[in-house]
Every structure is written in structure tokens, then in C-alpha cells.
Amino acid sequence: MKKIFNGLFLLAMIVSMNACKKLELAPEDYYASGNFWKTAAQVDGAMVGLHNQLRGFQFTFFTLAELRGGVFKDATGATGTSSLNSANIIRQDLRESSSGVSSWAGLYGPIFQVNLFIYNVEKADFLAEADKKYYLGQAYGIRAYYYFHLYRTYGRVPLATEPKVLTNTPTSAEQAYLARTKTEKESLDFIKADVERSATNFGTNYTVKFSKAMWSLLATQMLKAEVYLWSAKVKIDGAAPTTTTADLATARTAVEDVIARTAKLNSFADVFKYGNKGNNEVIFAMRYQVGEATNNYGQFIYAQTDPMSSFVTVGGAPLTSDQAGASAADPLKIAGGGTIIRYEYKYDLFTKYDTATDLRARSTFFDFYRTPTATASNKFVNLRKFLGTIDGTNRSFADDVPVYRWAEALLILAEIKNKQGQDPSVEINAVRQRAYGSNPYPVYVNGSFEANEITIFEERGKEFVAEGKRWYDLRRMQDATGDPLAFRTDLPLIGVLDKATQSYKLLWPIDRSTLNQDPTLEQNIGYPGT
Numbered sequence: 001m002k003k004i005f006n007g008l009f010l011l012a013m014i015v016s017m018n019a020c021k022k023l024e025l026a027p028e029d030y031y032a033s034g035n036f037w038k039t040a041a042q043v044d045g046a047m048v049g050l051h052n053q054l055r056g057f058q059f060t061f062f063t064l065a066e067l068r069g070g071v072f073k074d075a076t077g078a079t080g081t082s083s084l085n086s087a088n089i090i091r092q093d094l095r096e097s098s099s100g101v102s103s104w105a106g107l108y109g110p111i112f113q114v115n116l117f118i119y120n121v122e123k124a125d126f127l128a129e130a131d132k133k134y135y136l137g138q139a140y141g142i143r144a145y146y147y148f149h150l151y152r153t154y155g156r157v158p159l160a161t162e163p164k165v166l167t168n169t170p171t172s173a174e175q176a177y178l179a180r181t182k183t184e185k186e187s188l189d190f191i192k193a194d195v196e197r198s199a200t201n202f203g204t205n206y207t208v209k210f211s212k213a214m215w216s217l218l219a220t221q222m223l224k225a226e227v228y229l230w231s232a233k234v235k236i237d238g239a240a241p242t243t244t245t246a247d248l249a250t251a252r253t254a255v256e257d258v259i260a261r262t263a264k265l266n267s268f269a270d271v272f273k274y275g276n277k278g279n280n281e282v283i284f285a286m287r288y289q290v291g292e293a294t295n296n297y298g299q300f301i302y303a304q305t306d307p308m309s310s311f312v313t314v315g316g317a318p319l320t321s322d323q324a325g326a327s328a329a330d331p332l333k334i335a336g337g338g339t340i341i342r343y344e345y346k347y348d349l350f351t352k353y354d355t356a357t358d359l360r361a362r363s364t365f366f367d368f369y370r371t372p373t374a375t376a377s378n379k380f381v382n383l384r385k386f387l388g389t390i391d392g393t394n395r396s397f398a399d400d401v402p403v404y405r406w407a408e409a410l411l412i413l414a415e416i417k418n419k420q421g422q423d424p425s426v427e428i429n430a431v432r433q434r435a436y437g438s439n440p441y442p443v444y445v446n447g448s449f450e451a452n453e454i455t456i457f458e459e460r461g462k463e464f465v466a467e468g469k470r471w472y473d474l475r476r477m478q479d480a481t482g483d484p485l486a487f488r489t490d491l492p493l494i495g496v497l498d499k500a501t502q503s504y505k506l507l508w509p510i511d512r513s514t515l516n517q518d519p520t521l522e523q524n525i526g527y528p529g530t
Contacts, residue, residue, distance in 0.1 A: 008012050037120040040127055046117050047135060051214055053110045053284045058401055059296040060105050062468040064153050064508075067100075068092060069470030070496040071349045071461075077341035078368070078380035079306040083237050085299075085342040092496060094509055096527050103513035105153065107146050108160060114143045115348065116163045125404025130205070137202035140213040144194035145215075146221055151187050152230070152472055155507045155524065156180040174293060177520050184237045192231070195224045206261065208414050213287035213400070222283055222404040225412050227254035230476050233419060240482065244419070252416045258409045264434050265406075269363040274389035274399050283404035290389065290396045297466065298397045299342040299382035301334060301366075306341075311368040311380075319368060332366055332387065337395025345465070347379040348493055353462055357439035364465050385466055407463050411456055415477070416450040428459055435463070450480040457485060457494070475506060 014300035036042055040500050067089045073085040086095075089100040118139050121132060150157045158178035181187045202217035209216070231248035241247070263280045265271050278285070288295050302308055309328045311319055319331040326333040345365070364385045370378040388397040410431055414424035425448040432441040444455060457477050460469060474486040476497060486506065489495035497505055504526025515521050 009221065018399060020499060027440050037043045037124060037127070040131065043121060043124065043127060043131075043135060046120075047138060047214070050110070050114060050117060050139070052203055052289075053113060054142060055288075055293065057105075057107065057110065058286045060101070060107070061149060062100060062296070062466070063089065064105060064149055065468035065472050066466070066470045067343075068472060069495065070493060071346050071470065073344045073346055076526070077344055078382070079302055079308070079341060081306050082340045082342065085346055092505055094505060094527075096509050096512045096515070096523060099509045099511035101153075101508065103514055104150065104157070104510075107150055107365070108158075111143060111160055112163065114139050114146070115160060118143070119163045124239065128203075133201040133203065134207065135222065136207055137198050137200075137205070137217065139143070140194045140198035140201065141220040141223060144191050144198060144220075147187070147191050147194065147289045148223065148227060149306040151184070151191060152475065153508045154180075154510065155184045156182070157187050159187065161190075163497070178520050179520055180522075185204060188227075188236060188424065189233060191227055193221060195227055197225065210287070212282045213278065213285055215284060219284035221254040221258045222409065225251045225258070225409075225416075227251075228254070229412060229416060229419075233476055233478060234484070248416055248420055252413065252420075255409050255412050255416065258404075259406075259413065262409060264430075266434065267437070268360050268435055269359060271402070271405065272363075272385055274421065277400050279416050281406040282400070282402055283406070283409070285402045285405075287400055288398040290391050290398045292398075294388070294397045295386060295399065295401055296397075297383060297386040297388075297399075298337060298339045299334065300344070300466070301387075302382060303340045304330065304334060304336045308368070310370070312371060312373065314367060314369055314373055316369075316373055318373060329370070334380075334387075335392070335393055335395045337388065337391075337397060341382070343383075345381055345383065346493070347376075347381050349461070349465070351383045352458065352493065354436075354442075357441075358435055358462070359437050359439070360435045362461055364462075383466055402467060408460075408469075411463070412458050414456050415453070418456065421449075424456060428455060431459055431463060448480070450478075453477055454485070454491070454494070455481070461493075 063086065066521040067086055072084075072090045074084050074090045076082070078082055085387045086100070088098050094100050118136065121127070121135050121139065124132060129133070145155065158180050160178055181190075198220040199217070202220060206217050208218070215372055228247040228251035232244045232251065232335075234241070246517055262283060265279055265281045270276055271279060277287070286295070308331060309317060313319060319328045320326070321331045321333060323333040347367070350361065350365050355361040362384065364383070365381040366384040367379070367381050369380065372378065386397065386399045386401065388395055388399050400461060410427040414427035417424045417427070425444045428444045429441070432444070435441065446452065447455075457473055460473055464470070474494070475484050477485045479485060479488055483499065484506065485494055486497050487495055487499040487503070489498060497503065504524070507524045510523055515523060
């Protein structure tokens with residue numbers, strides 16, 4: 001079977017543009033000539049390359065979307081053998097000199113490649129019209145996805161929309177820079193327009209390729225629901241949204257289309273299993289394969305050399321596992337596949353589950369303890385989700401990482417309904433019912449707007465661990481006053497920012513290196529130049 005993410009085409013065609021640092025758009029013209037873009041096979045190879053590049057940014061997306069969510073430990077890992085990474089991001093200690101991510105998170109390089117693809121496919125006369133439209137539907141959707149991450153991170157962003165690297169040569173360095181949009185609205189409107197371009201090109205073509213590991217119309221519909229839900233709820237340019245009713249209606253139509261065309265799996269754990277790629281619940285996922293590419297979740301688990309035999313179960317017994325061949329020294333049978341603990345979730349997040357009956361608890365986390373186990377500092381979790389597969393005697397962290405799936409479609413609909421003043425309990429209970437399997441689940445009954453919103457947030461928090469959702473949820477979801485839940489520091493494991501002194505941190509700072517290299521850029525308001 002064809003491996004879709006070898007990316008050999010893209011690796012051969014990409015020229016380093018140093019675009020991540022200053023959005024310079026005038027390197028030497030190399031691949032706009034007659035060397036490429038002549039056959040349908042080449043276009044198909046280019047789309048494979050775009051997806052390979054997209055997958056390469058999976059952990060960047062995770063960093064932007066989850067690390068600031070208030071559920072990670074910093075300092076030393078559970079086994080005492082490693083220091084945890086990204087402490088400044090986890091602690092919300094972001095500043096110009098220590099921004100957490102730099103160079104616009106590196107996302108303009110792949111955006112330029114999407115622009116190149118769009119430019120050449122739109123003028124390709126050798127493609128069948130239906131094929132051309134499908135490719136453009138994918139490309140505009142992917143570009144909107146990149147820009148939506150940038151928008152939620154920085155607010156106003158530079159909009160690179162054409163392959164200027166290929167079509168003209170600026171006469172001065174200043175002409176090679178792109179300014180940020182003057183308003184957040186301008187950036188958001190562009191993302192909406194790209195989503196609509198994607199949907200229009202797809203038309204009614206719901207074809208899904210490569211077992212849901214390539215962008216499709218359903219992926220665009222999920223992105224559309226996300227974008228318009230954000231637009232309906234989150235302040236823009238410092239003001240409350242003015243198009244909430246229309247945006248909620250648009251988001252709801254999109255996500256209901258998705259729900260009508262997807263289905264749940266009866267087992268939460270089965271959604272992520274290596275041997276179950278492209279299953280009925282998945283809408284779009286980053287594809288990983290043994291021998292081809294692995295994800296980054298080996299950093300979330302103990303190393304083979306860690307002293308796991310010194311830990312016990314919650315009941316004080318030696319660690320055991322339901323995996324054949326596992327031992328107290330290697331309870332998850334990582335078989336040398338782990339690297340070293342670099343990212344560790346707080347045990348408090350594990351306690352949010354009903355650990356006796358909610359099957360997500362131990363499908364998501366591996367809990368282990370020192371004695372006495374009742375002492376708070378003796379309780380630990382590693383990520384069990386995305387554990388990968390054993391190929392012979394070697395573990396490979398090659399599980400797919402979902403971008404969109406059935407449970408999120410339901411909880412997005414619940415959030416939309418709640419904002420519309422309707423009862424979201426049907427969707428909440430459907431997700432809970434699957435989570436608890438044959439166990440009785442706590443039936444949710446419709447409450448106030450804030451009670452519903454917090455319940456949806458908590459349900460998302462248990463459902464989407466490590467899938468890159470929580471920080472964006474804290475920014476988008478609201479309390480009774482309309483403030484983001486990021487400010488609700490009175491609620492345990494929810495609020496992460498003090499509204500009075502840290503509200504500017506809803507946006508990330510632009511790093512000093514990028515500012516120094518492009519004199520036309522200005523820092524996000526609130527960040528001192530330190």
C-alpha cells in the first residue's frame with residue numbers, strides 16, 4: 001500500500017526561505033519554472049508533501065494549544081531522573097526575551113508551500129475540473145488551519161496569500177516584509193474566507209482519502225464550526241462580537257453536517273489504537289506509521305532506565321500491567337521505546353475522572369505511587385494514550401494523532417446550543433455514555449449558561465487530553481459575565497491568568513529575534529521588552 005507521507009517530492013522541491021524569521025518573500029526563484037507542475041501525478045505528490053509538512057508541525061500545534069492549559073507540572077519529572085520541558089510556557093511566564101515559541105511558530109514556511117500549490121493548481125489546465133476543485137478544497141482548508149492557529153496565538157498576523165517568492169522580486173529589503181493586519185477582524189475575516197473557499201471547491205464531494213489522513217470536506221466543516229464558534233464568542237479588537245447569532249448558526253450547520261456523517265466507537269480506547277487507524281470516529285488525523293514516522297508522545301512517559309520497580313499501585317501493591325510480558329520494572333512494556341519524561345500531567349487532572357467507572361481515566365493515564373500512597377506528593381501519572389505499538393520487541397510511538405473526531409463534533413454542538421440558550425445535555429450525555437461503557441454514567445441535566453459551559457469544558461478536558469485543545473478552550477469558553485474561563489482562577493484546574501494583571505497574556509508575545517529582524521513589526525500590547 002502506498003505510504004502517503006514519505007514526502008520525497010516536497011523534500012526535493014523545497015528551498016530554504018528563512019521565512020519563519022522575518023517573512024522575507026524574495027529568495028531565488030527555483031521551482032516556479034517549467035521543472036514541475038506538469039502532470040496530475042506531480043500535483044498529487046505535492047499534496048502528499050503538504051500533508052507531510054503539516055504532520056511535522058503536530059507538536060507545535062500541541063504546544064500552542066495545550067501547554068498553557070494549567071494541567072502540566074514543571075520542574076522535575078515523577079521518577080526524579082529528568083527535568084520537565086517548557087516550564088516558562090506552563091507557568092505563563094511569557095515575555096519578549098522568552099516567548100515560548102519563536103519565528104511565528106515556524107508556520108509561514110508551510111503556508112508559503114500551500115500558496116505555491118494554490119497558485120499552480122489554479123492555473124493547471126491538465127487537471128480534470130473535479131480533481132482541481134478537490135485539491136483546492138484541501139489546500140484552502142489546510143491554509144485556513146495554519147492561519148487559525150496563528151490567529152489564536154498572536155491575534156493580528158501577517159497574511160501571506162500569494163507565492164511572491166516565485167512571481168516577483170522586491171527592489172528593497174523593506175518590500176520583502178509583510179506587515180501584520182491592522183485589526184484582528186481583518187485576520188479572522190481572511191480565515192473565514194479561506195474556509196469558504198475550501199467548502200466551495202469541495203462542493204458536495206465528501207470523498208475521504210488515505211483512511212482519513214488527508215484533508216477532506218468534513219475536516220473543513222469541523223474547522224468552519226471552530227472558526228465561527230470562536231468568532232461568535234471571543235472578543236475581537238477588544239470588543240464583544242457583533243455577529244454572534246449569525247456565526248453560531250453557521251457553526252451549527254457545519255457541525256451538524258459532520259455529526260450526520262460520522263459515528264462513535266463503543267470503546268474510547270479503541271479510537272487511538274495503532275491497528276485501528278482511520279476508524280469510524282476519526283474525521284481527520286495526523287498519520288504515523290512504524291518505519292515511517294513517530295509522534296512525540298514518547299516524551300510523556302518514563303524511560304526504560306527509570307526506577308519503576310520502586311513505585312506501587314494506588315493500593316500499595318507492586319506495579320503490574322495488563323500487557324503481556326510487562327513487569328514492575330516496565331509496567332507499560334515500553335520496551336525501550338520511551339525516551340525520558342519531558343512533559344507530565346498533574347495528578348489532579350486524573351482525579352477529575354470517576355476513576356472507578358469512567359473508562360477514559362486509565363485509557364488516558366497510567367497512575368503510579370510511592371508509599372504512603374495517600375500523600376499528595378506521592379501521586380503521579382504518565383500518559384497512556386498514544387502508547388503506540390510493539391513491532392517484535394521494540395515499541396514505536398506511531399499512533400495517529402486525531403485533529404477532529406466524533407466526540408468533538410458533539411461537544412462543539414453542545415457549546416453552540418448553550419450559547420444559543422438551548423439545552424446541551426443530549427450531546428454531553430452521549431459523550432459520557434460512551435466514556436463509561438457498560439457502567440452507569442452521571443446523567444447531566446440542563447442548568448444555567450455558566451454551569452453548562454463549565455460542564456462542557458470539564459468533559460472536553462477529560463475527553464481530549466494530549467489532543468491539543470485545552471488552552472484554546474480556556475480562551476473561547478466563557479463564564480456568566482462573558483469573560484474567558486482562563487480568568488476563573490477561583491475554580492480548581494480551570495483559570496490560569498489573573499484578569500487584573502495578566503489579561504494581555506491571552507495572546508503570546510512576538511519573540512525578540514523576529515522583532516529585531518523585521519523593523520516594521522510591533523509587539524503585542526502589554527509585553528515589556530524584557
